Amino acid sequence: MNVRPYNLALLIVAMMLPGASAAAAERFGYSAAMQEVDSGNYYVHGDFGHGVETDFLVDTGSGYVALSRQTFERLERDTTVSYLREITGRMANGKLLRVPVYRVASLKLGDSCTLTDIEVTVMPGGDRNILGLSALRKAQPFAMQLSPPVLLLSNCGAEPVT
Numbered sequence: 001m002n003v004r005p006y007n008l009a010l011l012i013v014a015m016m017l018p019g020a021s022a023a024a025a026e027r028f029g030y031s032a033a034m035q036e037v038d039s040g041n042y043y044v045h046g047d048f049g050h051g052v053e054t055d056f057l058v059d060t061g062s063g064y065v066a067l068s069r070q071t072f073e074r075l076e077r078d079t080t081v082s083y084l085r086e087i088t089g090r091m092a093n094g095k096l097l098r099v100p101v102y103r104v105a106s107l108k109l110g111d112s113c114t115l116t117d118i119e120v121t122v123m124p125g126g127d128r129n130i131l132g133l134s135a136l137r138k139a140q141p142f143a144m145q146l147s148p149p150v151l152l153l154s155n156c157g158a159e160p161v162t
Contacts, residue, residue, distance in 0.1 A: 028143065028152035032110030034058060036149050044131060044151050047108040050078040054129045058144065058151060062132030063089070064101065065120040071129050072102075072122045080105050084119065099123060107135060113156035115139060 034042040035055075043055045052074050056065070067075070075081055082103040088096050099121045108114045109131075119134040136142050139153040 030113040030153040030156040032151045034149035056129045056131035059130045064132045064134040066130040113153045
């Protein structure tokens with residue numbers, strides 16, 4: 001059998017992949033299970049504390065955690081939310097939109113990853129909650145493992161959200 005060096009390298013990498021996920025989990029230290037939906041998107045459960053929990057679409061193309069008006073109203077009623085500023089954001093359709101940015105004390109992802117001082121936006125007419133880079137940046141480095149679906153995180157606090 002004649003195996004070219006390039007093909008041999010691919011074979012070696014392929015043989016190493018099954019053990020790669022265990023090594024990745026150890027490297028990152030924290031994880032949050034994701035749910036894949038029929039559209040091929042992934043969602044992760046988040047807890048702001050005080051009974052305010054929601055599922056987030058994991059979106060690395062979004063600069064901020066974006067909350068629906070309904071989730072934000074629950075959050076504002078039950079936790080400490082601080083207005084920071086207003087920004088102009090470009091939506092996926094190219095439209096520019098002015099949105100307020102708030103600071104939320106903490107967000108817990110999975111069983112043990114607590115992120116603090118998270119910046120969130122409230123999207124007019126938005127009906128889904130999006131986990132964007134304003135939270136993921138705090139947990140960097142991070143990675144998505146798709147089989148099984150897990151969000152791998154670093155730099156998380158272990159204190160519970162109350």
